[in-house]
Amino acid sequence: MIKLEKLSKVFETPGGGSVIAADQVSMEVNEGEICVLLGPSGCGKTTTLKMINALIPKTSGKITVAGRDVDTLNPVELRRSIGYVIQQIGLFPNMTIEDNICVVPDLLGWDRKKSRSRAGDLLEMVNLDPAIFLKRFPKELSGGQQQRVGVIRALAADPPVLLMDEPFGAIDPINRAVIQDEFLKMQSEIRKTIAFVSHDIDEAIKMADKVAIFKDGKLVQYASPDDLLARPVNDFVTSFVGSDRTLKRLSLLRVGEVMHGDQLRVTAQDEVGKARHLMQEAGHKNIVMVGPQGRARGFLHLNDILEARGTVAEHHNALPSTVHVKDDLRTAVSKMFRHDVSWLACVDDDGFFKGSITQRAISHALGATYRDSAEAAE
Amino acid sequence: METIVFFMDNLDVILERTLQHIAIVGVAISLAILTGVPIGIAITLNRKAANIVLYVAAIIVTIPSIALFGLMIPILSLIGHGVGYLPAVIAVLLYSQLPIIRNTYTAISNVDPALREAARGLGMTPMQRLMKVEIPLAIPVVMAGVRIAVVMNIGITAIAAYIGAGGLGVFISRGISQTDPRQLITGAVMVSLLAIAADYALMWAQRRLTPASSSSTSASPSNA
Numbered sequence A: 001m002i003k004l005e006k007l008s009k010v011f012e013t014p015g016g017g018s019v020i021a022a023d024q025v026s027m028e029v030n031e032g033e034i035c036v037l038l039g040p041s042g043c044g045k046t047t048t049l050k051m052i053n054a055l056i057p058k059t060s061g062k063i064t065v066a067g068r069d070v071d072t073l074n075p076v077e078l079r080r081s082i083g084y085v086i087q088q089i090g091l092f093p094n095m096t097i098e099d100n101i102c103v104v105p106d107l108l109g110w111d112r113k114k115s116r117s118r119a120g121d122l123l124e125m126v127n128l129d130p131a132i133f134l135k136r137f138p139k140e141l142s143g144g145q146q147q148r149v150g151v152i153r154a155l156a157a158d159p160p161v162l163l164m165d166e167p168f169g170a171i172d173p174i175n176r177a178v179i180q181d182e183f184l185k186m187q188s189e190i191r192k193t194i195a196f197v198s199h200d201i202d203e204a205i206k207m208a209d210k211v212a213i214f215k216d217g218k219l220v221q222y223a224s225p226d227d228l229l230a231r232p233v234n235d236f237v238t239s240f241v242g243s244d245r246t247l248k249r250l251s252l253l254r255v256g257e258v259m260h261g262d263q264l265r266v267t268a269q270d271e272v273g274k275a276r277h278l279m280q281e282a283g284h285k286n287i288v289m290v291g292p293q294g295r296a297r298g299f300l301h302l303n304d305i306l307e308a309r310g311t312v313a314e315h316h317n318a319l320p321s322t323v324h325v326k327d328d329l330r331t332a333v334s335k336m337f338r339h340d341v342s343w344l345a346c347v348d349d350d351g352f353f354k355g356s357i358t359q360r361a362i363s364h365a366l367g368a369t370y371r372d373s374a375e376a377a378e
Numbered sequence B: 001m002e003t004i005v006f007f008m009d010n011l012d013v014i015l016e017r018t019l020q021h022i023a024i025v026g027v028a029i030s031l032a033i034l035t036g037v038p039i040g041i042a043i044t045l046n047r048k049a050a051n052i053v054l055y056v057a058a059i060i061v062t063i064p065s066i067a068l069f070g071l072m073i074p075i076l077s078l079i080g081h082g083v084g085y086l087p088a089v090i091a092v093l094l095y096s097q098l099p100i101i102r103n104t105y106t107a108i109s110n111v112d113p114a115l116r117e118a119a120r121g122l123g124m125t126p127m128q129r130l131m132k133v134e135i136p137l138a139i140p141v142v143m144a145g146v147r148i149a150v151v152m153n154i155g156i157t158a159i160a161a162y163i164g165a166g167g168l169g170v171f172i173s174r175g176i177s178q179t180d181p182r183q184l185i186t187g188a189v190m191v192s193l194l195a196i197a198a199d200y201a202l203m204w205a206q207r208r209l210t211p212a213s214s215s216s217t218s219a220s221p222s223n224a
C-alpha cells in the first residue's frame, strides 16, 4: 500500500556540508498494517515519513501510495488523501473541535451536513461526547483529549493511509497507554494502512505489525515485533531493543499459543482413584476438576491423594488463579509469581477449561526461536 | 466656567469638527489597514525585505508631523491639494504603517510552526493556510497595532489644522493665536476624549474578533 524504493534525502546545511537523512530506504507497508518507524533521535524517521506526503521533497528514489507514484500527483491533493497526525497535535485554536475535525472534508468540498455528522461519529469513536465537545475550542480540552481529536481529524475524510509522527509522544505514560489501546481497538475496525514514527521500543512492540528500525538514515531491520526481539540482525538492533528483549516478548505471545490444550480432567463425582490413574498414566502431577459444563472448578495434586479414597469432590483444592487463553504471557507469568505456582489453568470467556500452562512451556516458547536461529546459523 | 459656557454655546461646531477629525483618522486608518496588513504578511516571506520595510516605517514615524506636512505642500500642490484634507490623510496613513505592519508581521511570524505544519500536512494551499489559520490567529495582534495607530494619529491630526484640514485642532490653533483658553481647552479635552473613546471601542472590537479559545484564560482541562 505504501512502497518506498531506494528513497534518499540529502539536506544541504548552511555551512556547505550535507546530511544524509534517509539513505536508500526500501520497504513496503502492507494494506491494513501498522508499520512503526523506530530508531534514536535524528535517524531519519520524520524525514522518511514526510517524504511520503511530500512535505519534504525527496532527493531520489520512488514512493508509491495505493499503487500511484506520488510524483505524478499534485502534492496538495496527495496530502488531502493521506491522514496526517503530528506530535504537537496542531489543532487550530481559532476553530471549534467540529471545524478542526472537518478541515479536510471542507477542503475537499464535502457536503457540510455530511461532514458535521461524521465529526460527531468520530468523536464517539474515541469516547468523547459530541454534545459536549463539538462546539468547544481546543484549549478547553486536556492534552489527551486534544490528541484524540488530532487522530480523528486525520481520519475525517476516510483516507486509506495514515501517517503519524510520534502521535502519543506528548502525553503522560498512563494516558498514553489508554490512547494506544483505544487506537488499536479502532484500527481493528477501520484497518488503515499506517506509517507510525516512534522512538519508544515498547510502543513499537505494542502497536506494530511490522517494525522498521533506522540508524543514521539507513533501514537496518524490517521485521515483525516478535522477529525483531527474537532475531535482531546486529548489535545496534540488539542494544536498541534492550537487554530485556526476552521479557518483552512475553507481551507478544498469547497464553493460547503456548498452553497444553486438550487437558486431562476429572469431575467432582469421579473416584479419586481415577484421577490418580490418569495422572500416573500421563506423568502429570496435577489434574483439574471441572464442573458439569466443563468450567474449571479446582484441582488435585498427585502427592496429596496417593492413599486417598472417595470422590474427587472430597479431596479437591481451590484453584489459586486462572488465566484467560487470550491473555499474554506477561500476565500468566505475573500470576504464577504472585501465587507461587508453576502452572495455571487456562479458561475462555465463559470460564470453560481449555488447557494449562506451565513455567516450563513458557521458557520453552521463548527459547524456541533462539534455538531455531542458532540452528539456521550453523 | 467660561469654558463650559463656550462649550455649550458651540456644540454644533464641536460636533462638526469632531466629525471632520474622525473622517480624517477613519479614512486614513482604513487605507493604512488595506496597505499595512498585506505588506506585513508579504514581508514574512523574506527576512531581508522585512528588515528594510520595518526600518523605513520606523524612520517615517520619527519625522515630526509639522515637517511632514511642510514636505507635502510642494509635492501635493502639483495636483492642487497642497493643503487641506488630502495631506492630512496621507500623513496619518504614513504614520500608521509602522504599528500596523510591525504587528501584522510579528503576529504572522509567531504563528506556531506546528500549526503551519499541520495546515500543510492536511492539504491546505499557502493561501488557504493564510486565510483559515494565520490571519485569524493574527487578528488580535493586528488589532492592537490598529489601536496604537488610531490613538497616536488622533493627536497628530490635531496638528493638521495648521494646513487647513479642519478637525478639532482648529480649536487649539485658534486658542493659541487668539490667546483664548476656552477654545484651547475645548480642543485639547475633545482630542483626549476622542482618543479614549476610540481606544475603548477598538478594545471591544478586538475582544469580539479574538477566538473564544485565546481569550478564555480559565479553560480548565477535564480528565482525559
Ligand SMILES: Nc1ncnc2c1ncn2[C@@H]1O[C@H](COP(=O)(O)OP(=O)(O)O)[C@@H](O)[C@H]1O
Residues within 6 Å of the ligand: A011, A012, A013, A019, A020, A021, A039, A040, A041, A042, A043, A044, A045, A046, A047, A048
Ligand atoms: N531541514 C533540515 N535541514 C538540515 N538537516 C535536517 C533538516 N531536517 C532534518 N535534518 C537532519 O536530518 C536528520 C534526520 O532528521 P529527522 O528525520 O528529523 O530525525 P528523527 O525524526 O528520526 O528524529 C537529522 O540529522 C537532522 O538534523
Ligand SMILES: [Mg+2]
Residues within 6 Å of the ligand: A045, A046, A047, A197
Ligand atoms: Mg522526528
